[in-house]
Amino acid sequence: MKTAICYFSYHHGNTRKVVQAMAQGRDVDLIDIAAQPDASLEAYDLIGFASGIYGFSFHPSVIDFARRRLPRGKRVFFVYTYGGAKGSGAKAIAKAAAEKDAILLGEFGCRGYNTFGPFRWVGGSGKGLPSQADLDRARSFFAALCPAS
Numbered sequence: 321m322k323t324a325i326c327y328f329s330y331h332h333g334n335t336r337k338v339v340q341a342m343a344q345g346r347d348v349d350l351i352d353i354a355a356q357p358d359a360s361l362e363a364y365d366l367i368g369f370a371s372g373i374y375g376f377s378f379h380p381s382v383i384d385f386a387r388r389r390l391p392r393g394k395r396v397f398f399v400y401t402y403g404g405a406k407g408s409g410a411k412a413i414a415k416a417a418a419e420k421d422a423i424l425l426g427e428f429g430c431r432g433y434n435t436f437g438p439f440r441w442v443g444g445s446g447k448g449l450p451s452q453a454d455l456d457r458a459r460s461f462f463a464a465l466c467p468a469s
């Protein structure tokens with residue numbers, strides 16, 4: 321099953337760490353949406369969308385990318401990291417995917433190191449997150465969605 325995970329991760333690379341853990345040793349293309357905003361997803365059977373949570377939601381660039389580039393009827397999953405209040409979490413990306421008749425297989429979220437706003441003055445929250453245990457859970461989540469051939 322040809323798989324891509326399209327991610328946006330700019331705060332501390334927390335989301336990047338999670339998707340890299342999922343992809344490690346697997347035949348998965350990681351697409352950095354900031355670097356490849358027009359990447360084609362036509363060739364993929366399974367597509368992940370991953371983002372930090374910024375202002376209680378996925379980054380708008382991920383939603384915009386899905387609206388522009390997700391072909392109809394693909395299998396999808398969502399991944400996110402957040403500081404402590406994920407708000408609506410994957411709701412906006414789920415809506416964008418539903419508009420393309422996507423088949424949602426699941427979502428994975430975990431906390432990540434956060435120095436946004438007032439947290440910066442106290443050395444941040446969630447230092448050391450995502451943890452190794454989080455990354456192991458991420459790998460298990462992905463392995464269940466997409467067993468190695």
Ligand SMILES: Cc1cc2nc3c(=O)[nH]c(=O)nc-3n(C[C@H](O)[C@H](O)[C@H](O)COP(=O)(O)O)c2cc1C
Nearest residue numbers: 329330331332333334335372375376403404405432
């Ligand atoms: C501009 C900004 C807004 C954020 N808003 C939220 C939020 O609403 N809820 C939350 O739990 N964390 C929030 N965070 C923390 C991030 O979700 C968390 O650090 C995440 O792991 C960042 O992912 P990244 O390192 O992949 O960019 C925010 C961080 C930034 C920089």
